[in-house]
Amino acid sequence: MFTGAWFALFGGGVLWWCAAEVRTRRELRRSGVSCMARVLPDPDITADHADTSPVLGFQVEGHGEVVTRPRGWTSIRRTPALAVDSLVAVSYDPARPTLVAVDGVGQGRSDLFWAALGLAFAACGVLLLAGAF
16 A cells, blocks of 8 residues: 555656646746857766756846756756757746756657656556555
C-alpha cells in the first residue's frame, strides 16, 4: 500500500511540475519582454553535471547583465542544444529577469516524455492501491 501511495504521489508531482513549467513558458512568451540573448560557456560543466540547459546572458535595463538558465530544459540526454556564442530570441519577466523562456525552440518532445513518465507512475500507483483494497 505504501508503494502505491508513493508512486501515485510521485506521478502526480511530476505531472504538476510539468504543467507548471509549460504554463510558465507560455506566460513568458505571451506577456514577457522579448530580447536577444547570447549563449555563454557553462561555468559548471563537469562530467557529473546533469543540467542540459544552456547558460544565457542578456542586458536588462535597471538590472545590467543577467546570466541565467531558461525554463523547461529537462532533456535526459546531455547534448548541446545551442552553440556557445550564438544569439537566441528569449522572453523574460521584467519583474524577475532571471525567469526566461527561449523562443522558437521546440520542447514538446521533452514535455511529452515527462508527462508520460508522470502518468505512468500515477497509473501504477493507482493500480497498486486498487489491488491493496
